[in-house]
Amino acid sequence: MILYCTILLNIFSVIRSEYNYDQQGADWTGTCRYGRNQSPIDLTQKHATMKHLPRIEFEKYDLALRTPLLLVNNGHTAHMELPPVGHIKGGMLRGKFVPQSVHFHWGSLISKGSEHAINNERYDAEIHIIHKNSRYWDKSVGEASQLPNGIAVLAVMIKSVLREEESELNKVFEALPQIIPYKSNTTIYGRLTMKQLLGNIDTGKFYTYKGSLTTPDCTELVTWTVFKEVVSIRLSLIANFWSLTNSHGQPLINNYRELQDIHRRKVYYRSCDVLKKLLDWW
Numbered sequence: 001m002i003l004y005c006t007i008l009l010n011i012f013s014v015i016r017s018e019y020n021y022d023q024q025g026a027d028w029t030g031t032c033r034y035g036r037n038q039s040p041i042d043l044t045q046k047h048a049t050m051k052h053l054p055r056i057e058f059e060k061y062d063l064a065l066r067t068p069l070l071l072v073n074n075g076h077t078a079h080m081e082l083p084p085v086g087h088i089k090g091g092m093l094r095g096k097f098v099p100q101s102v103h104f105h106w107g108s109l110i111s112k113g114s115e116h117a118i119n120n121e122r123y124d125a126e127i128h129i130i131h132k133n134s135r136y137w138d139k140s141v142g143e144a145s146q147l148p149n150g151i152a153v154l155a156v157m158i159k160s161v162l163r164e165e166e167s168e169l170n171k172v173f174e175a176l177p178q179i180i181p182y183k184s185n186t187t188i189y190g191r192l193t194m195k196q197l198l199g200n201i202d203t204g205k206f207y208t209y210k211g212s213l214t215t216p217d218c219t220e221l222v223t224w225t226v227f228k229e230v231v232s233i234r235l236s237l238i239a240n241f242w243s244l245t246n247s248h249g250q251p252l253i254n255n256y257r258e259l260q261d262i263h264r265r266k267v268y269y270r271s272c273d274v275l276k277k278l279l280d281w282w
């Protein structure tokens, strides 16, 4: 029996690591196909419920991240493990969530690559910062993703521009030519903070909803916070994504999942500090 289970687990782990974006996820199975709380979705202000949610609070997000920071081409994305320092709370989050890793989704020369859409508009790329509930400090991210309120993801849209202000986030994009082959990695040098990884955007406006991981096995216990403000990155830096290669030596492009049905879910939109404004007024 144990042997049988081990074989089954191995098969599942192969399936899980073998997924691809040939059909933008339409051919993925299990929860990915039958789940009713899947991500990404189109976030529209018209259909979102305005809610007086608190801001997201960022604890220690101004501190320089402990180095070395290793950027890895894992065949699906450019991925960087993060030191589990500080946390976020507020918004629709139930509890404190500690940063775990960051990765990206992108398109190609002729296609946009964000996963979520905002008001029917998809962007050139999307940043995902994965957080784990501090309650599950002794669990892995994979284990926490199976537990209630286990995972929170912060998402930021990226749009390409021809010229932009110099940004510390550029360090990540400038390192991409060092990780072109599958499984290659490189070290990011210099000072980098969590705030800078978020592109120093205004985090006061965001959409939030209950969704899933956007890669197999598409577990549905994820609280999404997608910021309205978009970060601008030079097109020539975004183009660095397109030269990465996957485990078959092919270009790693269009690593985004197609939009999912919202079903009966509610999406909330948070736009301002209503309470603070009222207090100021009084």
Ligand SMILES: [Zn+2]
Pocket: 103, 104, 105, 128, 214
């Ligand atoms: Zn992602």
